[in-house]
Amino acid sequence: MSDASRGFFTIGYGGRPPEEFTGLLRAHGVKLVADVRARPDRASMGAYTKAKTADKGIEKLLADAGIAYQWLPELGNVFLDRDEWTARYTELIDRAGDLLTDRLVELPGPFCLLCAEKRVADCHRRTIADFLVRQGWRVVHIE
Template identity: 35%
Template sequence: MGKGPAGERGEHRVVYTIGTGQRTLDEFLSLLVLHGIETLIDVRRYPWSRFEHFRKSLLASELEKKNIHYLYLGETLGGFREKGYEEHMVSEDFSRGLEELEKASRVSRAAFFCAETLPWRCHRRHIARCLIRRGWKVVHILDEGRTWEEK
């Protein structure tokens, strides 16, 4: 954990988000390395992808080679909820998942991810808004050299 606890950086605690989209594995890993990500948190309800390199087991293995820890929180934070995601956000499962995400983000530079490239088209925006209300700075990684912060 070479960059120190995320909670100690500047005035704000910082967490990142990223979407896999149609990126190659090398493109995705390069973005993580570029931003100094030490822990990648999977918030996909179903950690499967039509892109083989983004399937849970293969991705975790590739991350390990880059010394990036993989954490799966899709059971508690993943999308595709029967009653909708906003309804899920008031559940104990969601609260527990959010606490786990915060815990991981306090001890290493972390990013949470799902399949959608753009955060405003995905449930990451809901997680991000909760974190912002709890005092976190959330940086969405869009592409090389491009990030976005919700104000």
């Protein structure tokens, strides 16, 4: 990564009202949310759904708060339905982390990795963050 000294944030929206969620992002100066969910288009996610058009769902929620949105499907947790997802996703990042995270360098900062789980300890975004920290990045987990 060419700019490994960069910092970034992570956040989970689970159980957060949309106003609290966007307030936390604004309070931390986040300019772009990098969505690392495998299926952000699921309708059960309400305001956090990636709708078919940017004037609805998460893109509208963020745009109304002055925050850009980018979906990064390559960072989605493809092992989420397996009991051993943590070990499998960690192995994937250990083997292909440079390839999977290369678009993050291009994102305007400060950016924030987004997933559903409110607690970072329960989410694959922790694995992504740990990989980036080993590359020299700085992270703040918004909890």
